[in-house]
Amino acid sequence: MNKNKTYPGYFAAGALIIYFVFFFLPGLIGVGYSFTDWSAYSDQLHYVGFENFKTVFSSDENYMKIITNTLSFTFITTVLKNVIGLILALLLTKSIKLLNMHRGIVFMPSVLSTLIIGMIFKSILDPKAGLLNSFFRSVGLEVLAKKWLVSSELAFGSVMAVDIWRGVGYIMTILIAGILSISSDYYEAAAIDGAGGWQKFRYITFPLILPTLATTTVLNVIYGLKVFDMVYALTNGGPGKATTEVLYTAVFKKFGTGQYAVGTALSSVMFVIMIFVGIYMIRVMTRNEVVE
Amino acid sequence: MKKSLVASFLSLTMILGMLSGCGQQASTASAQAPVADEATAEEAPAVAETAETADTADTKEDVTITFMASQDWIQDAEMELGEKFTEETGIKVDYQIVPSDQYESLLMTKINSGECTDIFGGQSSKFSIVTQFDVEKNAVDLSGESWAGNVEPAAAEELSAGGKLYGQPIQDVSACWAVAYNIKMFDELGLSIPTNYKEFCDVCEKIKAAGIIPIYECVSDGWHHVCWTEAAVAATKADSGYPDALNENKATFEGNKELTTMFSQLKEMADKGYMGDNYMSNQYADAPASIASGEYAMVLYNQGLGAEVNAVDPSFDVDNIGYFVNPLCDNQALNVNYCGPSRFIFSGSKNIDAAKKYLEFMASDESLAYMTENVGKFNQLPYTNAPSAYSKVVQDFYDRYPEKIAVFQASVKYYNPAWMDIGADMSAMFLGEMTPEEVLKDIDKLRAEQAAAASDPAWK
Numbered sequence: 169m170n171k172n173k174t175y176p177g178y179f180a181a182g183a184l185i186i187y188f189v190f191f192f193l194p195g196l197i198g199v200g201y202s203f204t205d206w207s208a209y210s211d212q213l214h215y216v217g218f219e220n221f222k223t224v225f226s227s228d229e230n231y232m233k234i235i236t237n238t239l240s241f242t243f244i245t246t247v248l249k250n251v252i253g254l255i256l257a258l259l260l261t262k263s264i265k266l267l268n269m270h271r272g273i274v275f276m277p278s279v280l281s282t283l284i285i286g287m288i289f290k291s292i293l294d295p296k297a298g299l300l301n302s303f304f305r306s307v308g309l310e311v312l313a314k315k316w317l318v319s320s321e322l323a324f325g326s327v328m329a330v331d332i333w334r335g336v337g338y339i340m341t342i343l344i345a346g347i348l349s350i351s352s353d354y355y356e357a358a359a360i361d362g363a364g365g366w367q368k369f370r371y372i373t374f375p376l377i378l379p380t381l382a383t384t385t386v387l388n389v390i391y392g393l394k395v396f397d398m399v400y401a402l403t404n405g406g407p408g409k410a411t412t413e414v415l416y417t418a419v420f421k422k423f424g425t426g427q428y429a430v431g432t433a434l435s436s437v438m439f440v441i442m443i444f445v446g447i448y449m450i451r452v453m454t455r456n457e458v459v460e
Numbered sequence: 461m462k463k464s465l466v467a468s469f470l471s472l473t474m475i476l477g478m479l480s481g482c483g484q485q486a487s488t489a490s491a492q493a494p495v496a497d498e499a500t501a502e503e504a505p506a507v508a509e510t511a512e513t514a515d516t517a518d519t520k521e522d523v524t525i526t527f528m529a530s531q532d533w534i535q536d537a538e539m540e541l542g543e544k545f546t547e548e549t550g551i552k553v554d555y556q557i558v559p560s561d562q563y564e565s566l567l568m569t570k571i572n573s574g575e576c577t578d579i580f581g582g583q584s585s586k587f588s589i590v591t592q593f594d595v596e597k598n599a600v601d602l603s604g605e606s607w608a609g610n611v612e613p614a615a616a617e618e619l620s621a622g623g624k625l626y627g628q629p630i631q632d633v634s635a636c637w638a639v640a641y642n643i644k645m646f647d648e649l650g651l652s653i654p655t656n657y658k659e660f661c662d663v664c665e666k667i668k669a670a671g672i673i674p675i676y677e678c679v680s681d682g683w684h685h686v687c688w689t690e691a692a693v694a695a696t697k698a699d700s701g702y703p704d705a706l707n708e709n710k711a712t713f714e715g716n717k718e719l720t721t722m723f724s725q726l727k728e729m730a731d732k733g734y735m736g737d738n739y740m741s742n743q744y745a746d747a748p749a750s751i752a753s754g755e756y757a758m759v760l761y762n763q764g765l766g767a768e769v770n771a772v773d774p775s776f777d778v779d780n781i782g783y784f785v786n787p788l789c790d791n792q793a794l795n796v797n798y799c800g801p802s803r804f805i806f807s808g809s810k811n812i813d814a815a816k817k818y819l820e821f822m823a824s825d826e827s828l829a830y831m832t833e834n835v836g837k838f839n840q841l842p843y844t845n846a847p848s849a850y851s852k853v854v855q856d857f858y859d860r861y862p863e864k865i866a867v868f869q870a871s872v873k874y875y876n877p878a879w880m881d882i883g884a885d886m887s888a889m890f891l892g893e894m895t896p897e898e899v900l901k902d903i904d905k906l907r908a909e910q911a912a913a914a915s916d917p918a919w920k
Binding site: 228 | 561562564565566567568569571572591592594679680682737738740741742877884885887888891893894905909910913914915
């Protein structure tokens with residue numbers, strides 16, 4: 169390699185300094201604050217050790233439920249968005265009439281504001297006058313008219329369902345791009361060999377879109393761990409104490425009540441979880457990569 | 461040659477466009493110097509235009525003040541007065557109304573991050589304005605304002621810290637949360653005003669048997685169902701020293717007989733179906749319409765519901781709504797509270813003078829009269845220069861209960877700031893996730909957290 173043709177290291181200094189000052193340093197300071205009694209009620213700051221983390225992991229508190237909720241939300245929405253997105257992508261890469269219109273309709277929720285979707289669905293899922301329950305009642309399916317957002321059994325599922333509806337079009341679009349990049353030669357060869365639809369999917373489509381699926385998984389996991397607006401607009405963490413509370417709505421509330429230190433401790437716990445999830449995913453994704 | 465000519469012309473046009481754009485921006489910026497945020501900056505040309513076309517353009521200010529408040533705190537009448545204020549002064553008012561279940565978190569986040577609106581709405585209380593809002597740091601001292609002396613002393617006390625007035629009442633605080641009922645419906649069913657919890661349950665059973673839902677309750681707003689806890693005045697009646705003992709950390713909510721009864725009865729009301737099936741998703745804003753429809757017979761409301769129901773359905777007589785006190789724990793005392801939604805000017809505001817002018821305008825004789833006339837639930841705003849508009853039904857209600865006891869929001873420290881959290885606990889209680897005893901225990905915990913954060917010596 170000609171060393172003269174590689175850029176010197178100091179060319180990256182600007183970007184590194186900006187990244188360090190505006191991203192890395194605030195994160196580090198945030199972790200530091202989680203070891204103090206930082207609050208809105210006092211100008212004094214004292215080191216309290218792991219006191220805030222003890223609160224977070226205490227059995228008297230709801231924080232473990234909040235962390236579990238966040239992880240469940242991430243796992244379930246990631247799996248379902250990928251599965252439904254893949255099915256839709258397979259359907260919408262066939263020769264059907266008005267193909268682009270169908271793709272457009274499925275993609276449309278992804279471009280709408282999450283908060284607006286949340287507000288619209290709050291109205292649609294209203295147990296008394298909501299569109300969904302009114303529809304069920306009008307067709308004689310009264311038994312299906314449920315308290316979607318206000319019962320402890322259904323609220324979390326309802327929030328996840330709305331989020332899947334919103335996000336599945338985006339995942340579908342990425343997967344369509346992945347499917348269309350597969351050469352038709354493979355399918356022709358398989359057809360000559362007598363392969364059926366399932367076999368073509370199992371042995372051609374699926375293995376070749378795995379890298380794309382890995383990308384959509386990463387996007388979904390990052391979104392799921394950071395979810396805030398959808399939960400905030402639909403239930404604000406309720407009904408009850410923490411039925412649908414996720415990490416960022418809890419942090420927002422802690423900051424709202426001036427308990428900054430517990431809020432930053434919660435963020436720090438999530439930061440650690442994200443690091444582990446991130447390392448694991450990078451390892452899985454790069455396992456079969458060929459180094460050139 | 462032709463191409464280079466076109467390119468030169470386009471370049472020249474672009475440069476001129478940029479220069480004129482910069483020039484315009486500069487003039488807007490200079491005219492709009494005290495503007496607080498992006499939204500108001502966008503409105504700048506409109507403000508400038510209004511100012512230019514007005515006759516008294518020279519005396520008018522080219523400023524937009526922002527005012528954030530919870531849903532239901534800013535009435536249509538106030539916004540109409542806001543338009544009049546703009547006509548008179550040129551100062552525009554940008555009302556930012558936030559859903560009530562999200563307001564407290566948003567307000568505290570904005571205050572604590574130092575990026576609050578010029579005026580913010582907040583509940584008054586001599587305790588929480590210090591511990592929660594830290595008004596001495598975050599709000600402007602309004603003691604010297606021309607209207608400050610007109611605020612009723614009891615209401616002013618709840619807005620003062622260190623002998624200085626920091627807020628301006630928005631609503632009628634003479635009104636209390638009482639059970640509002642449909643008089644005609646009660647007469648038709650042969651019902652009389654209950655004087656204890658058992659009689660109240662009997663009334664609910666008879667209403668239910670007639671195919672009507674007894675009580676309209678709206679848990680989804682996060683705060684309304686907590687108003688039922690104003691029956692805690694029964695605990696003060698049983699032991700007048702109880703609020704002080706709570707403030708000195710010598711007593712707890714947990715284990716208190718009256719409070720345990722109060723929460724247990726509330727849960728029982730929900731379980732017996734007195735609140736119908738949809739109390740968890742109902743919304744406060746729909747209460748007048750629900751009473752007007754005849755689907756519900758009662759709702760916990762402040763005085764003035766009659767006018768609000770009449771506004772929804774003009775055939776519903778204003779005086780067809782009567783009131784009786786919240787009968788949980790067999791309470792028969794009037795639950796008075798001089799705390800209520802109030803306006804505060806944020807100390808970090810760039811438009812303090814303009815915000816002060818707005819407050820002065822809202823406290824004028826004309827504005828107070830206009831608010832009283834146009835807002836059904838405002839019978840007597842807490843100003844010496846405000847008119848009184850009590851109807852016979854409301855006056856009868858106040859006369860029926862001579863004993864008055866201050867509610868916990870006014871008498872117990874760290875109760876008001878925990879209001880929404882208590883609401884979440886009660887919501888969990890309705891869903892069967894928490895018992896009344898656990899709710900009380902959690903209130904103690906919530907208060908202790910606030911006290912610890914505020915370094916209250918009684919909790920050390």
